[in-house]
Amino acid sequence: MAPSKYDSKQYWDDRFLNEDSFEWLASYSKLQPILDTAISKTARVLNLGCGNSYLPFDMYNSGYQSLDNMDFSATVIEKMVAKTEELYGAESPAIAAIRWTVQDALKMDNIEEGSWDAVIDKSTSDCIACMDTNGELLETLSRQLEFYALHGYLIVEKFLTDEEIDMYRDESELLAT
Numbered sequence: 353m354a355p356s357k358y359d360s361k362q363y364w365d366d367r368f369l370n371e372d373s374f375e376w377l378a379s380y381s382k383l384q385p386i387l388d389t390a391i392s393k394t395a396r397v398l399n400l401g402c403g404n405s406y407l408p409f410d411m412y413n414s415g416y417q418s419l420d421n422m423d424f425s426a427t428v429i430e431k432m433v434a435k436t437e438e439l440y441g442a443e444s445p446a447i448a449a450i451r452w453t454v455q456d457a458l459k460m461d462n463i464e465e466g467s468w469d470a471v472i473d474k475s476t477s478d479c480i481a482c483m484d485t486n487g488e489l490l491e492t493l494s495r496q497l498e499f500y501a502l503h504g505y506l507i508v509e510k511f512l513t514d515e516e517i518d519m520y521r522d523e524s525e526l527l528a529t
């Protein structure tokens with residue numbers, strides 16, 4: 353995939369400064385049948401490259417109890433922490449259930465194998481594909497995600513080509529594209 357503005361962390365930081373919320377690709381209402389079939393409400397879920405999507409709030413409101421949200425933009429994570437408090441209140445159980453961490457998906461060290469039961473990659477690998485000149489980054493990401501959610505589910509919603517998504521198929525159970 354050709355280089356584009358989406359490969360720059362600066363682009364995302366700048367964008368998140370001025371943007372309250374944006375849902376890439378499908379929203380929870382469309383994904384719900386797939387997510388609810390694959391992921392139990394008590395599952396430990398990782399939402400990688402969370403951005404400022406309302407997916408974690410919609411999932412929490414629908415009964416999911418453990419939602420880790422990660423993004424490499426500190427700007428968006430800070431805003432989403434504040435948004436969670438604004439929506440639910442500082443004393444709400446939602447604060448413990450919907451967690452936010454600044455994390456580069458390609459540099460996730462010190463994570464234990466099988467830390468999550470399900471990983472959601474909603475257009476994050478699209479973004480990583482923009483900076484991936486020879487497929488190495490997507491391959492690394494794919495290997496890592498399998499390690500995080502050993503025996504779990506990887507749910508990918510993507511703009512990727514079929515060849516790119518085959519890398520996930522090789523190593524993971526793919527439920528949705």
Ligand SMILES: C[S@@+](CC[C@H](N)C(=O)[O-])C[C@H]1O[C@@H](n2cnc3c(N)ncnc32)[C@H](O)[C@@H]1O
Pocket residue numbers: 364374375376377400401402403404405422423424425455456457458473474475476478479480
């Ligand atoms: C296309 S947006 C998708 C956002 C959200 N998942 C959604 O569905 O609306 C891609 C997101 O991935 C994040 N991202 C890109 N590369 C990343 C990386 N290496 N590590 C963590 N997050 C990354 C961006 O900051 C952005 O929030």
